[in-house]
Amino acid sequence: MEQIPFIKMHGLGNDFVIIDGRATPPELSGAALRAIADRHRGVGYDQLIVMEPTAHDADIFMRIYNSDGSEAEACGNATRCVAHLLMEEADKNAVTIETRAGFLAATTEDRQHIVIDMGLPKLGWQDIPLSREEDTKHINLTVGPLSDPVGVNMGNPHVVFFVEDAEAVDLEKWGPIAETDPIFPAKANISVVSKMENGDLRLRVWERGVGITLACGSAACATIVAANIRGLAGKEATLHLNGGPLDLRLGENGHVFMGGPIATAYHGTLDANLLKGAA
Numbered sequence: 001m002e003q004i005p006f007i008k009m010h011g012l013g014n015d016f017v018i019i020d021g022r023a024t025p026p027e028l029s030g031a032a033l034r035a036i037a038d039r040h041r042g043v044g045y046d047q048l049i050v051m052e053p054t055a056h057d058a059d060i061f062m063r064i065y066n067s068d069g070s071e072a073e074a075c076g077n078a079t080r081c082v083a084h085l086l087m088e089e090a091d092k093n094a095v096t097i098e099t100r101a102g103f104l105a106a107t108t109e110d111r112q113h114i115v116i117d118m119g120l121p122k123l124g125w126q127d128i129p130l131s132r133e134e135d136t137k138h139i140n141l142t143v144g145p146l147s148d149p150v151g152v153n154m155g156n157p158h159v160v161f162f163v164e165d166a167e168a169v170d171l172e173k174w175g176p177i178a179e180t181d182p183i184f185p186a187k188a189n190i191s192v193v194s195k196m197e198n199g200d201l202r203l204r205v206w207e208r209g210v211g212i213t214l215a216c217g218s219a220a221c222a223t224i225v226a227a228n229i230r231g232l233a234g235k236e237a238t239l240h241l242n243g244g245p246l247d248l249r250l251g252e253n254g255h256v257f258m259g260g261p262i263a264t265a266y267h268g269t270l271d272a273n274l275l276k277g278a279a
């Protein structure tokens, strides 16, 4: 029976099945992706990552799937995890990872805390994308207690709602309604954010194609951009997600830099039944 090796990693509890497909990229149907994502019958993951060869000036191409089988353009936490693997493999402290969101440079001092240059945020309404022309700094959208969000594209679509108390929002209820609002033709990752007493930001995320996760790196990037626009943050901020803190910085060149930890959980193999989508 065919067995495919994988590494289970996470960034602040946002967890990944990572497959090295550089020699032979695996064929993964939507049914197979959902079967592997099943936390009872499969392995369980927020994102499944395939490391693929690249024809460009980068170390690899990183393909990203959500647990519902959809493909995403960006994943900040997985970029740190994959960067760690590449750094250990090549014994170097800087790598470049190609994604559908572009070329992301990763640097580190200790290969545990990794900083990713997540590139330039996009703020045009067509870039988010939205289905109608809107000021993305004040989108005319209300979902239950959530209103007046900022739209930011970090390669993938994000919407950031500022609220009095992020803990008090029923994200299980309002997250999926906002994610699938017709204003978002590609759906959207939904963040709720409040300012903490010490000036840091509290961030909870309903991820497109997944649901509530313990952390979302690209949402943290979108949040510092949105918070800076709204005057709630300067150029640097610590964002507290369910799984822990991420350090965010807006660079002089307009790029968003995200720093945080990685963790390796275990090495395993996927059997042929799961790859056929039979959970």
Ligand SMILES: N[C@@H](CCC[C@H](N)C(=O)O)C(=O)O
Binding pocket: 014, 046, 047, 066, 071, 072, 073, 074, 075, 076, 077, 078, 156, 157, 189, 207, 208, 209, 210, 213, 215, 216, 217, 218, 219
């Ligand atoms: N967890 C990720 C984001 C993964 C993709 C997202 N769900 C989408 O569909 O855009 C992160 O750390 O950025």
